[in-house]
Amino acid sequence: MKVNLQNNNFTTMTDEELVQFIVHSGNTSLFGILYDRYAQKVFSKCVGFAESRDVAEDLTQDVFVKLYLNLKNFRGDSKFSTWLYSFAYNHCVNYSKLVLKRKRKEENISDDYLYDDVLEDEVTDEEIFSLSVDRLQESLTRIDPEDKIILLMKYQDDKSIKEIALMLDMGESAIKMRLHRAKKKIIEIYNSL
Secondary structure, three states: OOOOOOOHHHHHOOHHHHHHHHHHHHHHHHHHHHHHHHHHHHHHHHHOOOOOOHHHOOOOOOOHHHHHHHHHOOHHHHHHHHHHHHHHHHHHHHHHHHHHHHHHHHHHHOOHHOOOOOOOOOOOOOHHOOOHHHHHHHHHHHHHHHHHHHHHHHHOOOOOOOHHHHHHHHHHHHHHHHHHHHHHHHHHHHHHH
8 A cells, every 4th residue: 555645634544554653654743643543442342351441541541652562564455443352352451460469379269169160051231231330340351362352242242252263363163152151150250149
């Protein structure tokens, strides 16, 4: 893709054109345009992983700092928004792993408790939607980050199995299995609170 370097209206460029221009020109001030386009969306994703709005704001800032440092790695195989979305989720998952590890250590929670496959029946979407928000949020802090990401993509972001598979670079059948297990785990944790 060729970018017209004479174009003075950078705000009308596509995301992909803007990324290419930033990478080739080194013009860091133009990164603000991408930030303005996506900061609120990234923040809303971070809220699902954070304990507070302040932490979500910090996570959002971290995502954009790391994003800027990694812009040259955007190959254009997908839309920039998809790449950013995956980038933000991966950052939040890594953050959640650290928090979960600390919490397990503090509370001395064993992995066996979190991963016992006690529930044998299929958990329906209606059961997930009927859960109390407060207890569900607490349950989400205790579940494995890889399971949390699948649940948030499916139920918070309303992504299809196919979209989740593309974003996480996994097969659709693997996503279905992980979603099935994640729903069972979240119900088990929810019921233990």
